[in-house]
Amino acid sequence: MKFARIAITGVDGEEARLVVVQPEKRRVIDLATAWRLRLERRGATREAARRLATALFPASMSAAIALGEPFVEAAAEASAAPAEEAVRPLEGLRWLPPLDPPLIRDFTAFEQHVRNMAARQGGTIFPEFYQRPPYFKINPLGMIAPEAEVPWPHYTRHLDYELEIGLVIGKPGRNLLPEEALSHLFGVTILNDFSARDVQGPEMSSGFGPAKGKDFATALGPWIATCDEVALYDLSMVARVNGEEWSRGSTASLTWKIEELVAYAACGETLWPGELLGSGTVGTGSGAEHGRSLQPGDLVELEVSGLGLLRNRIGQPEPPGWLPKPRQASAAS
Template sequence: MKIGRIIRQSPDGPVPRLVSVHPDTNTVLDLAAAERRRLIERGASHRMATRLATAQFPGSLTEALETGTAFTDAVTRLHQQCDLLDGIALTDVNWLPPVDPPVLRDFNAFKNHEVNAPDVWFEVPLFFKINPSTVIGTGGLVTWPVGCEHLDYELELGLVVGTHSSNLTPETAHRALFGVTVFNDFSARNLLRYEMDGRLGPAKGKDFCTAIGPWVVTLDELDLSDLAMSATINGEQWSAGNSGSLVWSIGEILAYASRSEPLVPGEVIGTGTVAGGSGWELGRRLAPGDVVQLDINGIGSLVNTVGDPEPARWNPQPRDRSSAR
């Protein structure tokens, strides 16, 4: 099952819609629209069919996942009862991020990405949290943040949480996972290094933009231990890796994230960057106008264009250290 989110026009303006994606027919199925047609064919009024279909398939994947298995059961029923050829052509849709995450975390779980990291990186699967309000989908424009001199991409696998869970073990963690997507944790390297000197963060070096997409693929369609991963910039391949090179397993990542705090439906967790999966490791930098494409076999392609640098409208002025005493 592949689930995405698109923008569709309505009498009230553009609205987000959940879709199932069918690459074999190059179409997507608007789930709420298909459910509305199904209900009307079975005698429901137009008003009630619209209300029920929207409740079953809201424009938010997070809200849909909060209904538990009712969501996936309803998608399966639609696939059995609807003609998928009635869908919308893939080339005619405007994509949103497939998930509207209430929480966004990123780990550092792959081999060799941090070969000179301190011992703690190898003692526990560390992570940081990112601003979920700056998530973009495939086709979205990447913000070039104020003060950035070195913009970089990061090739990662994104884990999409499906159920409310806490205190998982690596053996039970699979029950919390709905599916996976492509995850690009854009970084402003010079801001990141500067902030981390203060033993806080990362903040402005990370929070400006994270791309996820193009859609979420459920676990029954994939072998997460062997997914080819690659990054191309303006059509030139820069990075290649494999999901099987994790130091910390996906079960361990989820178990650690859930320790003494909940994982919630719609939460997205990055695995961290596959070895060689960033320009920083290759001595290369992104530039305004670059087209960044991340591919993970079995999932899809996440494509974004880098925007122009944003101008500074204010800069903090350093304080005299003595004034803090």
Template sequence: MKYVTFEVRGRIQAGIVVDDRIVGLHEASNGRIPEDLLVIVQNYDCYKPLIKDVQHAGYKIEDVKLLAPLPRPASIRDFYAFEEHVVTARGKRGLGVVPEWYEIPVFYFSNHHAVKGPGDLIKRPDSCKKLDYELEIACVIGKEGRNIKANEAAEYIFGYMIMNDWSARDLQAKEMKVGLGPAKGKDFATSFGPYLVTNEELPTKEERLNLEMEAFVNGERCSSGNARDMYYSFGQIIEQASRDVTLYPGEVIGSGTVGSGCILEQTGRNWLSPGDHVELSITQLGKLLNVVGEEDENGLL
């Protein structure tokens, strides 16, 4: 099932995609299902039977504005799980891969209050001259758990969505010299969408998702990979994230960047500029398009 958050006639609510239409769950259930998808995910066992019973009428997709499926997730952890990205990106900076990367999957927390959705303008930070996209896939936790084993992690995943982990490379490089970060290099925006697709709909290969991943800048394909190439599976990632910590429904966990999935890895390609259109595409998860803007001293375009 594909879940969305959408706006129509000034009203924001959760919905599901049925053929080429969006069904508003709150409307279709006569108010029995909440408008907030995060609340639905957090109480899914309660609302799942009601969702199955809703009448499929709804709105044409072109008549609504899709937002990020979870505009305010409970948290965002972003991992570093694709070996090709790690090798290439570090190599561009004259660095090798540290042995510890092969021992444990690592992550950082991102700003869950700076989430953007399909079509949203991404404001390049005022002091940034090296804006980059990052092509990623993210899962959403659907069940509370602690010290989850990798081979049991699938039952804790609600679904998956496209993630663009926007990066101010120059800000990131400077602050990480201090030994912390990426902090302000990632603080301004993370895009999700257009759909949150439940995991039973997606193909797997040896416990890894078999999904083609592509990125386009102004219509030109710049990145291509597959989610199955993750060195660490989502099961291993969730095992690490939940070690001695409780994970809660509505928390987002990113894969990190697929190999070739950012400008940093590419030779001779310009950094993103205002007006650039960046579209990420993942098999069965849809297409996520954003346009780059610029922030002036007053925080406005």
């Protein structure tokens, strides 16, 4: 199945709804509405049916995934023969990020991307890449939805996209082996880790970060496809800017395998349902690898087979704002 979140206007204002996406039928199924109507047909009062439907299909995708198999089974039932009131056309929806992750770890697992970026800077791949799959953490509150405008922070002049897949954790796990790690994966989505390149570089040279170079915007969506729906190691990945293809790659070129990323994330710590792991940028999957930079108003489209099309437009740069003034080294240093 393909799961997403949309915004609807209800009696209490705007609210988030979990939906099953059926792109071949050009429609989505509002799961809470479908389940409520199903219960009402079986004799439940509207209020009682609403309470149970909301508990089973909350606004939070992470909370729903934490319910485990009952969530997936109920979603399959609700979307099998939904009442007309629960069906919405695919066109005109206001998408939300399909996941509200409590934590995001973003790996760099494609050797070609690391090699290309190093060559642009006149260097070679850092040797640690071959020892363990490197990752950093991204601000989960900086998530933006499909079709949402990408904010352009005042402190950067060089914005870039990054073509990745996002791996959604489905059940708790700690100290996992690679051969058992995939059973802890709920599904896969498209991830665009927007980057301020002129800020990211200096931040990382300090031995810290990235921080301001990454945390301002991470796009996700449009939906999460469960693992049984996709061939994890045969996903074609394409990026277009204003309709022009800039990048093309495949998960077949992963250096660190998906099960290794999940297992390494679980080394010495517990993974929880709804957490998100980024694959890192596929080879050629960023503008910087081609010496190109995004401009205000650019339309960025990432397309991955079976995962849909993630589209975002770049906003206008913010007016100049405050930045810290550099300090002088003290005499003691």
